[in-house]
Amino acid sequence: MVDRSLVDEIKRRLNIVDIVRERVPDLKKRGKNYFALCPFHSEKNPSFSVNEELQIYKCFGCGASGDIINFIEKFDRLTFIEAIEKLAEKAGIDIEKFKIDPEYKKKKETALKIHKILTHIYHSLLIKHKSGNTGRIYLKKRSVANSSIQKFKLGWAPAEEDLITKWFISKGFKQAELVEAGISIIKGGKVMDKFRRRVMFPIFDANGNPIAFIGRSVDENTLPKYLNTPETVIYQKGKTVYGLNFAKNEIEKKGFVIVTEGTMNVISSYEIGSENIVAILGTGFTTYQAELLKRYTDNIYFAFDSDSAGRAALLRAAPIALEHEFNVKVIDIPYGKDIDECIKADPKSWIAALNSPSELIEWLITFFKSEIELDTIEGKTKFIKRLKPFILAVKNPIGQELWIKRIGKEIGVGIETIKVYLTEDGTQASDVINPLAKLSTDSIEKYLLGIAVQYWHDLRPTIIETKDVYFSNFPIGRALKKIVNQLKMPVESLRTILDGMGEDERKACQEVALMDIGVKADSLEKTWNSLISRLRVKSIENAIYTLKKMLGEAEKNGDAKSAKEYLSKIQKLEAKLKKGKCNQ
Known part of the structure; x- marks a missing residue:
């Protein structure tokens, strides 16, 4: 792993928009973001977005996302180190200054050591210890051979809540190291084992190093059925x-x-x-x-x-x-x-x-024929449309020609006709953004967060005046509340705002930062105020709904006093709701 300061310097010197545009010439600015057809999969409408302020990208079609380094890794098909070298050279940074980040190296070595030890422990518990009898019975029912148990190093996680964690700590490992490695969790302020009473399947990297686990419950009442190691310094599921x-x-x-x-x-x-x-x-x-x-x-x-x-x-x-x-x-x-x-x-x-x-x-x-009637023009058109992503994914022109020829034979349509359809149906760049990459006012809080994240500087006076509104306790609502509060204080950049958030809140902000709002700059204030009013109305409607349920329970239980209180609150809220709707 390279020194973190080198990565930061590359990002400081290079602009992701410039790097992407060199490889995706049709990248066009739309609002605060840049959109194009995704370079990583075939599509009709642009769903690939780049945000210049946060220096990140995402395709809302295939899910590819990351920063400038990740983009070069993926587009140029390079390793992380090769991407760093290429970008460092472009940025004019001396490649000889590459250093191994000692902290990262230590974390990686520790995580690998923990997984190697734990794989042995789990395996020993399964094949030798009486506590592994439940696991042995389960595997026998699944007809798993002893040779497979040995080869794949299957194991057993004991039922005790912190037995493994305590053992590692007794051997000098730190709680934080165990949590970072993904084998322990923090619950109620206590560090305990992530996997308990499960058959364990170690996951190995290509070199045979154990890097993660899948834990299978042995009874149908224990959920989830499969429990996986979270992503760590040594393990990324994808x-x-x-x-x-x-x-x-x-x-x-x-x-x-x-x-x-x-x-x-x-x-x-x-x-x-x-x-x-x-x-x-x-x-x-x-x-x-x-x-x-x-x-x-x-x-x-x-x-x-x-x-x-x-x-x-x-x-x-x-x-x-x-x-x-x-x-x-x-x-x-x-x-x-x-x-x-x-x-x-x-x-x-x-x-x-x-x-x-x-x-x-x-x-x-065969599959699409089972779903589509091919005796009609509509059916033939739908058939080609369903096959289009696969045809366009074939890189070899000879291979693509053979695909088209085979499909044409199946439905009785000429090759040139199919080619015209494929071209006219959207192989050229379109200015119409993929709906997956567009924010919708149907999701009020998400749309508000999109405005706040993308236009926090321009719309700051309006945002900080927001009051008397309830934001949900979901990541989007929490992020929105934090932005409103933080903008009341001096803020240098969007990154500064995001640094003060939790991981799930930050991810919510990054996603909407890349989405198309579809509102002109001169309409933003009006849109913000309108959505805030809708959110207030929605909050009141939710409160009324809850109170009516409570009223029903009170009447059912003969609690006249509580029923009277609930009814009074409902009437006040309904009057407020009527006034709020009139002001929209």
């Missing part, structure tokens, strides 16, 4: 795939990777000799995961669950794989919901399915 450390050699040997969901699918597949398999970890397939797997193969077989959620996951994952120039095939689960159920019931059927995958285009044609 950048990790389960089982890659075991599968990478077999992936290279067989020439393809099977991508599924869930740890048990991987383990069951191993038990019948199919070892070139990995699992995504509840994020959906990401560009980072695609780039990681691309190091080992150009061929990817998706084997997601057979239910509607699994099919939806496949439809989201496939364009990402195509954009990374994978040859994509699909394995339909022939029996049960997933690979694990299929193998437990009929392992030969899984092997047969694995040996006869469908080409992605054939799978998509």
Whole structure:
């Protein structure tokens, strides 16, 4: 990890807008932000936004987001260090001044050490200790072989609330280190174990280092069913795939990777000799995961669950794989919901399915034909529209031509006609912002927060005059309240305001900072006041609703005194509400 001061200096010298525009020429200013078609996925309307004040970007279509360094990592397909080197050179910073940040290095080393020790502890408790008997019974019911328990280092988290935490502290580790590593949590002012009474599945990086855990409850009453390590200095869920450390050699040997969901699918597949398999970890397939797997193969077989959620996951994952120039095939689960159920019931059927995958285009044609009637012009048009993101994701022009030819044959439409439709239907940049990137007045607090974050300086006199309004206790409401209060004091920048917020409040501000407000500058004050009035009305309506419920309970219980008090309050609020609506 490089010295934090170097990162700060790069961000100080370079403007994210300039860096993005070099790679995305159609970036255009709209209000306080800059919008363009996303460079990371195919789309019709711009949903990619850059905020100059906060120096951040986000695509509201595919979810890609980050800062100037993250953008270069993703766009230029570089590692973090390579992106730093490239940007430092552009900024005129001496690359020789790169230093390892000792604090970061220490945190990373400590987290890795904790996970290595804890993986051994959990594993030992499962296979040797009487407390692990519940876990052993659960795994036996799931027909998990002892060889798999050993290979994947499955474990057992004891039921005591702080046994693991106390043990690590007795060995000289600090509470903060355990919390930062994600194995302990703070609850009610007390530090305790994050995982209790669960079967533990360690997650390893590609080099075989344990970096996180998935804890599976052993009874249906314990929720959530799966409990995951939070993101830490050594673990980012969207950048990790389960089982890659075991599968990478077999992936290279067989020439393809099977991508599924869930740890048990991987383990069951191993038990019948199919070892070139990995699992995504509840994020959906990401560009980072695609780039990681691309190091080992150009061929990817998706084997997601057979239910509607699994099919939806496949439809989201496939364009990402195509954009990374994978040859994509699909394995339909022939029996049960997933690979694990299929193998437990009929392992030969899984092997047969694995040996006869469908080409992605054939799978998509079959899937969409089951939903769309192709005997009409409307149906044919809808069919092409559904396939469009996949066609445009194919980078190779010859491959794209073959896709179009195959689709045209299926629906009886000429290649050139389909090409015209694809072009006319929005491959060119549009000035119409994707609705996902636009704020809506239907969400009053979110819209107000967007105005406050983007126009805090211009609208400051109006914002600080806001009074007699109730903001919710959700992150958006709390952030809004803090901005109103902080603007009453000297403030240098938006970053200063955000630094005083909690993480969830700051994230809410960053999101709306990147969204399109769609209001002209000369209408902002009027819009703010109008929405504040609506919020006051909404607050009164909510109070009346609550009081009426309380009134009903009081009358039901024969509490005449309380009923009279509630009725009086309701009448006063209704009069206030009538006055408020008249003033809107």
